[in-house]
Amino acid sequence: MKKYAVGVDIGGTNTDVGLVDTEGNIVCRGSIPTTRYTTFEPYIADLVALTLQLKAELEQSHQEEAVLTGFGIGAPNANFNTGCVVDAPNLPFKGVLDFNKEIGKHLALPVVLDNDANAAAYGEYIYGGAKGKRHFIVFTLGTGVGSGIVVDGRIVHGITGAAGELGHVTLIPKGRTCGCGRRGCLEAYASARGIVRTYLDLRRGSTQGESMLASLPDGDISCQAVGDAARLGDPLALQTWAMTAEWLGMAMANAVAFSSPEAIFLTGGPSRVGDPLMAPLRRAFESHLLFCYRSTCTISPSSLPSGDAAVLGAASLVQHGSGGGLNLRD
Ligand SMILES: [Zn+2]
DSSP: OEEEEEEEEEOSSEEEEEEEETTSOEEEEEEEEGGGOSSHHHHHHHHHHHHHHHHHHHHHHHTSOEEEEEEEEEETTEETTTTEEESOTTSSOOSEEEHHHHHHTTOOOOEEEEEHHHHHHHHHHHHSTTTTOSSEEEEEESSSEEEEEEETTEEOOTTTSOTTOGGGSBSSTTOSBOTTSOBSBTHHHHSHHHHHHHHHHHHHTOOSOOOTTTTSOGGGOOHHHHHHHHHTTOHHHHHHHHHHHHHHHHHHHHHHHHHOOSEEEEESGGGGGOHHHHHHHHHHHHHHSOGGGTTSOEEEEOSSOTTHHHHHHHHHHHHTGGGSSSBOOO
16 A cells, blocks of 8 residues: 555646655656636546546556545645635636535545645755755746745745735736736736747747748747747747746846745746746846845756646645645745
C-alpha cells in the first residue's frame, strides 16, 4: 500500500491531474480539456473519473494498492479561505464553484484549494529554484497571468484570500480590454493571448518587410509560433517579445516595491521562449527598479519541468499541509 496525493492544475484550456507520491514524484498523469465543459457538475464527474482511472492504472502497473490522501487543487481565482472559485474570467463555469462539496458527492477525500499561482509558488519552494528562499514571487504566464507572493516564508492570501492577482494591476490606463472586464491590465499584454495580439498589431502596422509567419491567417497565430519565430530571428516576433518584456519588467519592478523579494520565477508556456523574452526582461526590470532594489532580485524561469510546478504545488497542499515548509495560514 502506497499513499498518493492528487495534484490538479486547472487552466483555462486544460485541467492536468497527477498522482504524486510522498517523495514528490508525479507517478502518473492525465488531462481533460477545460473548454469542453459548460457546466461544473459534469466537469467534476469527469475529473473524479480520470483520477480513479489513473489510480487503477497505477495499481495495475505497480501491483500494489494505491491510497489517495486528498485532492490539492490549483485553480484561477481560487480562494484558499473559502475553498471556492467565484466567477473566474478564464473558466467556462460561472458562479460559486464549491469543489469540496462537488468532489464530496463522488469521493470522501479532503480537498485543499488555492490559487493556481500560489500552488505554483508552493511547488517552486518545495521542489524547485525557490527551495530555502523566504522572499520570492512566482509569475504564471499562460491563458492568464497570475502570481504567488511569498513574504517572510508565508504565502500571502490577504483578507479576501485573493492576494497576488498581479495580472490584473492596471499597466496602461484605458488600454486593452481584459478578460476581467477592466482595461489595461498586465494580463491583456503578457498572457499568451496578449502576446499574440501584440504580434498581430505589429504585423498590421509593419514597415519592416515580411514576417516568416506572414502566410498564417490571424486566427492561426499562436504564442508558441511567435516564440519559435523569434528564436529563428524573425524581427517582428523579436519586437513582440521585447515589448512584452518591457511591460512585464515594469509590472515586476512595481511588485518588488511591495515585498522586496530575492527572486522572481516565471512559469507557463510564454516563459519558455528563452532569450527573446528573458534578456530584454532582465534589462527592462532593472531599468524600472527603484535604486535601492537594483541588483537585489534575480529573474529566472522555473527550474521545474514544464507543467510540473502547478501539479506538484497543488499536490503539496495535501501532502505537506501547514507543516511542510511555507506557512499556508496567515
Ligand atoms: Zn484584468
